[in-house]
Amino acid sequence: MKDLGRLKYFLGIEVLRSKKGIFISQKKYTLDFLAEAGILDCKPAETPMAVNHGLQIVKGAELADRGKYQRLVGKLIYLSHTRPDIAYAIGVVSQFMHQPQADHMEAALRIMRYLKGTFDYGVLFRKPGHLEIQAYTDADWAGNPVDRKSTAGYFASVGGNLVSWRSKKQKVVALSSA
Known part of the structure; x- marks a missing residue:
């Protein structure tokens, strides 16, 4: 090495x-x-x-x-x-x-x-001066015009630094956005 x-x-x-x-x-x-x-x-x-x-x-x-x-x-x-x-x-x-x-x-x-x-x-x-964890998520309710499935996304940060993010089409049709 x-x-x-x-x-x-x-x-x-x-x-x-x-x-x-x-x-x-x-x-x-x-x-x-x-x-x-x-x-x-x-x-x-x-x-x-x-x-x-x-x-x-x-x-x-x-x-x-x-x-x-x-x-x-x-x-x-x-x-x-x-x-x-x-x-x-x-x-x-x-x-x-x-x-x-x-x-x-x-x-x-x-x-x-x-x-x-x-x-x-x-x-x-x-x-960072702190190690606070924050996460945010959102979805477009039935946003796909063909199969009516939603696309969900999230991102997470530790100490104000982005550490994880993703956007993905959901596997099932959501009956509500709640």
């Missing part, structure tokens, strides 16, 4: 230390991903997904290249380790992995365009 010093870069995740705390991001991974996709020169999107997107599988719609779509969404899922701001959008586009259509590919590419303008975002872990 060999001591390589303080961690700086590991599996595509950059670790920066400062007096404020520890900042983790995937800046290089994101830029390489955008270059590989050939959209490094694209116009950035202001949000990762359109409001009230209404994405669903439409019979007879144009299909997207499934292999390309799955690789794209897989890399986006890996990016969500340091990007809680794209968790919901990735959760939506990952629902169509088995039969991606042109609209789904457009939504995934919009996330990429959002990343173009926010490639240097990440998560900052500050040195």
